[in-house]
Amino acid sequence: MRKIDLIVIHCSATRADHSLTPDDLDLQHRRRGFNGTGYHYYIRKDGMVHLTRPIERIGAHARRWNAHSIGIYYEGGLDCRVCGHRDLSPDRNGNGEIEPEEWIKTCPCFEVKDEFSGKK
Numbered sequence: 560m561r562k563i564d565l566i567v568i569h570c571s572a573t574r575a576d577h578s579l580t581p582d583d584l585d586l587q588h589r590r591r592g593f594n595g596t597g598y599h600y601y602i603r604k605d606g607m608v609h610l611t612r613p614i615e616r617i618g619a620h621a622r623r624w625n626a627h628s629i630g631i632y633y634e635g636g637l638d639c640r641v642c643g644h645r646d647l648s649p650d651r652n653g654n655g656e657i658e659p660e661e662w663i664k665t666c667p668c669f670e671v672k673d674e675f676s677g678k679k
């Protein structure tokens with residue numbers, strides 16, 4: 560068994576009225592060249608938890624941390640405020656274009672520190 564010391568939370572960044580099935584998620588990853596869903600668990604809006612990748616298998620969700628982490632992906636995350644990558648991301652190299660590596664992701668769409676600090 561591999562050593563796991565990190566949980567990485569991601570979201571689909573979809574609106575509440577949009578459904579993303581586990582099959583949709585798998586297809587999205589395959590279209591990007593992966594051999595299936597890169598996350599270990601997928602949590603649907605109804606609370607159903609799907610195992611989408613065996614824990615023993617290294618994930619494909621957070622470069623540099625995949626080898627020692629579990630990826631959890633949840634459906635949803637967007638509220639009425641919808642931003643494009645140009646709204647949130649700097650042009651780091653100053654070439655006038657926002658390149659994919661310059662995008663700032665809002666995933667997981669909530670403040671993890673606030674949510675899991677134990678202070679309510």
